[in-house]
Structure formats: structure tokens, C-alpha cells
Amino acid sequence: MKLEITLLSIAGGLILMTAIFAILAAMKKPSYRRRGQLLLLNEQRFLTALLQALPNDTILTFKVRLLDIVSVTDARSGKVMESDLRDYCVDFVLIDRDTTDVRLCIEMDMEGGSAGDRLARNTYISRALRRANIPHLRLPLVRYYDPHRLRQIIHEAINPPRSAIARSDQEVTAPARQAPRLARA
Numbered sequence: 001m002k003l004e005i006t007l008l009s010i011a012g013g014l015i016l017m018t019a020i021f022a023i024l025a026a027m028k029k030p031s032y033r034r035r036g037q038l039l040l041l042n043e044q045r046f047l048t049a050l051l052q053a054l055p056n057d058t059i060l061t062f063k064v065r066l067l068d069i070v071s072v073t074d075a076r077s078g079k080v081m082e083s084d085l086r087d088y089c090v091d092f093v094l095i096d097r098d099t100t101d102v103r104l105c106i107e108m109d110m111e112g113g114s115a116g117d118r119l120a121r122n123t124y125i126s127r128a129l130r131r132a133n134i135p136h137l138r139l140p141l142v143r144y145y146d147p148h149r150l151r152q153i154i155h156e157a158i159n160p161p162r163s164a165i166a167r168s169d170q171e172v173t174a175p176a177r178q179a180p181r182l183a184r185a
Contacts, residue, residue: 045144
């Protein structure tokens with residue numbers, strides 16, 4: 001009789017402990033919070049000027065995964081290599097209003113992180129977009145942007161001269177040209 005009571009007590013204790021652990025585990029659900037604004041102050045300033053500079057047949061989106069813009073296939077195996085693209089985002093993407101084709105990618109040069117990491121990231125994104133024949137710009141992050149000058153820069157990037165189109169098939173190894181002036185002199 002004492003043995004049965006002891007076994008029942010142990011079983012009841014185990015059931016009670018299991019219930020307590022289950023309740024505690026349920027209480028430790030992840031907490032979700034709003035992160036706030038998506039763009040930094042200077043990125044917001046750029047966005048304001050960019051919205052004024054957009055061609056009429058173009059819409060704008062930002063913070064787009066590189067994986068959603070280009071795909072990469074291993075030349076030897078033929079396998080899609082998505083993991084290489086997963087960690088990168090393009091700052092601003094101009095899209096054709098009718099077809100949703102990507103017309104232009106814009107990357108903002110920021111000062112954060114180490115110079116080596118920034119250079120590697122910028123080089124990877126630029127190379128991927130260039131090899132996919134997607135026009136792209138790398139612009140400095142400044143306090144003021146002239147919408148009229150920005151419109152010219154976008155037009156030149158979307159409609160490059162014939163000589164630039166011929167060069168785009170070749171691998172460019174020289175450093176990127178200096179970013180265009182965005183503010184009025």
C-alpha cells in the first residue's frame with residue numbers, strides 16, 4: 001500500500017513538473033516589435049529627390065534582395081547558387097510600370113562598417129548586376145540631392161550611349177568611375 005502511494009506521488013509529481021515546464025515554455029514565445037523607419041535620414045532625403053526624378057513609366061521600391069533581381073548558376077554543375085545572393089540587398093530599384101522589369105538598381109555608398117567589407121560587398125553587388133546586364137548606379141550618401149540632376153543621371157544610366165553598351169559585355173577590372181555630382185554647384 002505504501003509502495004502504491006509512493007509510486008502515485010512520484011507519477012503525480014512528474015505530471016505536475018511536465019505541466020509547469022510546458023506552461024513556462026509557452027510563456028517564452030518570441031516577442032515581436034516594430035523596428036521603426038526603414039531608411040536613414042539621408043536615404044529619406046535621397047528618396048524624396050528620387051521620387052521627383054522618376055520617369056513617368058517607372059515605379060520605385062527599396063531594400064530589394066539581390067536574390068529577387070538576379071539568379072546565379074554554377075557553370076560546372078548547372079545548379080542554382082542562391083545562397084551566394086541571399087545576404088545582399090539593393091538599396092533602390094526602379095521598375096518598369098507595365099512589365100515590372102528591373103530598369104535600374106541604385107546603391108548608396110555609406111560610411112558604416114570596415115572599408116574592406118564595404119569594398120567586397122560593393123564589388124559583389126556591382127559584378128552580379130553587371131553580369132546580369134542590369135544597369136546600376138553607385139551614388140554617395142549626401143545631405144542634398146538635386147532632382148533635375150538626378151533625373152539626368154537616371155536617364156543616362158537607363159539609356160547608355162552605344163559605346164557603353166559595347167563595353168558592358170567585357171569584364172571591367174578598373175576601379176569604378178567617380179560618382180556623379182548630385183547637387184547643383
